[in-house]
Amino acid sequence: MNKRNARHVQRAFSILVVLALLWPPGRAQADLQILITKGVTDPIPIAIVPFAHALPPDGPFDVGAVVQRDLESSGRFRAMPRSQMKETPTRVADVQAADWKAAGNDYVAVGRVSMPSSSEIDVECDLINSQSGDLVATQKFIANSGSIRNAAHQISDFIYEKILGVRGAFATRIAYISVQGKAPAQKYQLIVADADGENPKVILESTQPIMSPAWSPDGQWLAYVSFENKVSGIYVQTVRTGERHLVSARVGVNGAPAFSPDGSKLALTLSGSGGNLDIWLLDLSLQQLTRLTDDPAVDTEAAWSPDGKSIYFTSDRAGGPQIYRLDVAQHQRVERITFGSSYNARPRVSPDGRKVAFVTREGSAYRIGVEDLASRTVNVLSKGNLDESPSFAPNGASIIYAGRDGEIGTLQMVSVDGLVTQRLRSDQGEVREPVWGPFAH
Amino acid sequence: MQKNILVLIALAGAVLAAGCPSHKPRPQPANANQGAPSGSLDQPVTSGDNGTNALGAQGANAGNEAAGPSSAQLQNRTIYFDFDSSDIKSDYNALITAHARYLAANPSVRVRVEGNTDERGSREYNIGLGERRAQAVRRALMLQGVNESQITTVSYGEERPAVTGHTEDAWSRNRRANIVYLQ
Numbered sequence: 001m002n003k004r005n006a007r008h009v010q011r012a013f014s015i016l017v018v019l020a021l022l023w024p025p026g027r028a029q030a031d032l033q034i035l036i037t038k039g040v041t042d043p044i045p046i047a048i049v050p051f052a053h054a055l056p057p058d059g060p061f062d063v064g065a066v067v068q069r070d071l072e073s074s075g076r077f078r079a080m081p082r083s084q085m086k087e088t089p090t091r092v093a094d095v096q097a098a099d100w101k102a103a104g105n106d107y108v109a110v111g112r113v114s115m116p117s118s119s120e121i122d123v124e125c126d127l128i129n130s131q132s133g134d135l136v137a138t139q140k141f142i143a144n145s146g147s148i149r150n151a152a153h154q155i156s157d158f159i160y161e162k163i164l165g166v167r168g169a170f171a172t173r174i175a176y177i178s179v180q181g182k183a184p185a186q187k188y189q190l191i192v193a194d195a196d197g198e199n200p201k202v203i204l205e206s207t208q209p210i211m212s213p214a215w216s217p218d219g220q221w222l223a224y225v226s227f228e229n230k231v232s233g234i235y236v237q238t239v240r241t242g243e244r245h246l247v248s249a250r251v252g253v254n255g256a257p258a259f260s261p262d263g264s265k266l267a268l269t270l271s272g273s274g275g276n277l278d279i280w281l282l283d284l285s286l287q288q289l290t291r292l293t294d295d296p297a298v299d300t301e302a303a304w305s306p307d308g309k310s311i312y313f314t315s316d317r318a319g320g321p322q323i324y325r326l327d328v329a330q331h332q333r334v335e336r337i338t339f340g341s342s343y344n345a346r347p348r349v350s351p352d353g354r355k356v357a358f359v360t361r362e363g364s365a366y367r368i369g370v371e372d373l374a375s376r377t378v379n380v381l382s383k384g385n386l387d388e389s390p391s392f393a394p395n396g397a398s399i400i401y402a403g404r405d406g407e408i409g410t411l412q413m414v415s416v417d418g419l420v421t422q423r424l425r426s427d428q429g430e431v432r433e434p435v436w437g438p439f440a441h
Numbered sequence: 442m443q444k445n446i447l448v449l450i451a452l453a454g455a456v457l458a459a460g461c462p463s464h465k466p467r468p469q470p471a472n473a474n475q476g477a478p479s480g481s482l483d484q485p486v487t488s489g490d491n492g493t494n495a496l497g498a499q500g501a502n503a504g505n506e507a508a509g510p511s512s513a514q515l516q517n518r519t520i521y522f523d524f525d526s527s528d529i530k531s532d533y534n535a536l537i538t539a540h541a542r543y544l545a546a547n548p549s550v551r552v553r554v555e556g557n558t559d560e561r562g563s564r565e566y567n568i569g570l571g572e573r574r575a576q577a578v579r580r581a582l583m584l585q586g587v588n589e590s591q592i593t594t595v596s597y598g599e600e601r602p603a604v605t606g607h608t609e610d611a612w613s614r615n616r617r618a619n620i621v622y623l624q
Contacts, residue, residue: 212565253569
C-alpha cells in the first residue's frame with residue numbers, strides 16, 4: 001500500500017454510491033449491480049475524461065464510463081463528474097495539468113478509441129499526474145468488438161496499478177450460482193460474469209442443486225458438483241464451449257473439487273458407501289486416485305497452496321470443524337491451522353500463499369475470517385450472520401463471498417485490509433458460492 | 442499449458458455463443474437435465490489403499506421414488522436431529538423399528554436415506570454432516586435386520602431445505618433424514 005493510504009484515518013465512513021448514472025447508454029441490464037457500502041476516508045481524486053472514439057455503426061462503447069465505474073467501485077478513488085469538466089482533452093498534449101489540479105484532481109486520464117481496420121479496435125490511455133504535470137504512463141490495448149469491454153477493464157487495471165502499486169483485478173471474471181423460484185420448481189444456474197457483474201453468461205442450468213464451482217488455473221474450465229442424477233457428481237466443463245465431462249460419480253459423496261495450481265490434478269472429497277468423507281487426489285490424465293486423508297472425521301473442502309505443495313482442508317477430527325494443512329508429498333503430515341473459534345471451515349488460500357480465508361463463527365454469527373499464516377493472527381472481515389464461501393481476487397487485494405441481505409442471498413466483497421466493502425445485488429433470485437477467476441492468460 | 446484432460450463422454454451442452462457487448466448475450470447454457478452424460482467414470486482405482494473397492498462407480502440412475510408401504514404407521518418417514526448432531530433421539534425408536542420391520546420382511550424393497558442440515562456454516566462441510574445423519578439411520582435400520590443392499594444414502598447438506606427461513610424454527614425442521622422408498 002502506498003503512503004497515501006497509510007495516511008488514512010482508521011475509521012472509514014459509510015457511503016452508498018449508486019452507479020447507474022455511469023453505465024453506458026443502451027447497455028443491457030446487468031444481473032448484478034455493485035454498491036459500495038464502505039470506502040476509504042480519503043479516496044484519490046481522479047478525472048476520467050471521456051475517450052475519443054471512432055466506432056462501429058451499432059453504437060459507441062463508452063470506455064471511460066467503465067473505467068470510472070471500476071475505479072470508484074474499488075472504494076479508493078473518487079472520480080470527477082463529467083458535468084464539471086470544462087474541457088475534454090483526449091491526448092496528453094492537450095491536457096492543462098494545472099487546470100485539473102485546480103479543480104481538485106490528483107490525476108487525469110485521457111484516451112482514444114480508434115479502428116485501424118474493421119476487425120481491430122485500439123484503445124489508448126494517457127495517465128497524467130496533475131500535480132507535477134508529468135505523464136505517468138501511457139498504454140495501448142488492442143481489442144475487437146467482442147473484447148472492447150475487457151479492454152476498458154484493462155485500462156482500469158493499468159491506472160489502478162500505476163497509482164496504487166497493486167495489480168488491478170478489474171479484467172477478471174467471477175463464477176457464481178443463482179437460484180430462482182421455489183421448490184419443487186426451482187432453477188439453478190451456474191453463471192460466469194465479469195468481475196463487476198456485467199456480461200453474465202449462464203453456462204449450466206438445472207432443476208437440481210449445483211454446488212462448489214472451482215476455476216482451473218488458466219480459467220478455461222470450471223469444476224462443480226451437480227445433483228442432476230439425484231446424487232452428487234463432479235463435472236468439469238469448458239467455459240467457452242459448454243462441453244462437460246463427468247469426472248467422479250462414485251458411490252456416496254462426490255464433492256469439493258479443487259484444481260491443482262498446475263491444472264493436472266483435482267483434489268476432491270469422496271466418502272464411498274461407508275459415508276466417511278475424505279480427501280482424495282484425482283490425476284486427470286492418468287485417471288488415478290490417491291487417498292490423502294484417512295480419518296473417521298469429516299475431511300473435506302480442499303484448497304491448494306499456490307506452490308502446489310500443501311492442501312488446506314476442513315476437518316472435525318478434533319470435535320468441531322477446523323482448518324488443517326497437509327503436505328501433498330507426505331500427506332500423513334497434517335497440521336492444525338485454526339484455533340480460537342469453535343467453528344472454522346471452508347479454507348481458501350491467498351494468491352501469495354500467506355493468508356487463508358475461511359468461515360468462522362463469532363458467537364452465533366458465521367463470518368469471513370482471514371488468518372495470516374506467519375503470525376497466526378485472525379481478522380474477521382465481515383459482519384453478517386450467515387456469511388460463507390470466501391474467494392480471493394487474483395491480486396489478493398479483496399475477497400468476494402456470499403452473504404444475506406434479509407431474505408435474499410447476495411454477493412459481497414471486502415478488501416483484505418477491511419477498508420472497503422461492496423455488495424453485488426442480484427436483480428433476480430438468490431446468488432451464492434462466488435469464485436473469483438484467475439488473471440487472463 | 443493444460444493437458445487435454447479427460448475421458449470423453451457424450452456432450453451434454455450446447456455451444457456457448459461469445460457475447461457481443463452491445464447486445465444482450467444469448468446464453469445457450471448446457472442443460473443438466475437434457476441427457477447428461479450417461480454412465481460414469483468407471484476406472485479402477487490403482488492406489489492400492491484398502492477400502493477403495495467401495496468406490497466403484499455407480500450408474501446414473503440412483504433410483505426412482507415409489508409410494509412405499511401404505512400403512513399409516515409407515516407414513517412418518519422423517520427423523521429430526523439436534524444442531525450439529527447425528528444422534529438419533531429415542532423419540533424416533535418406534536419409527537425406525539417400524540420401517541426396519543417392514544424392510545426386513547420385504548427384502549426386495551429398497552430405500553434411500555437422504556441426510557440434510559440447516560443452512561448455517563459451510564456447504565460442503567454440511568454435506569458431511571448430512572451424510573452422517575443418513576448413515577446413522579442406515580445403521581439403525583441394519584441393526585434391526587435390514588439388509589445392507591436395501592439401503593442407499595445420499596446427503597444434500599443444506600441444499601434442499603424443507604422450510605425456508607433463518608430462525609431456529611426453520612433450522613430445526615431442516616435438520617433431518619428422510620426415508621424414501623424406491624421402485
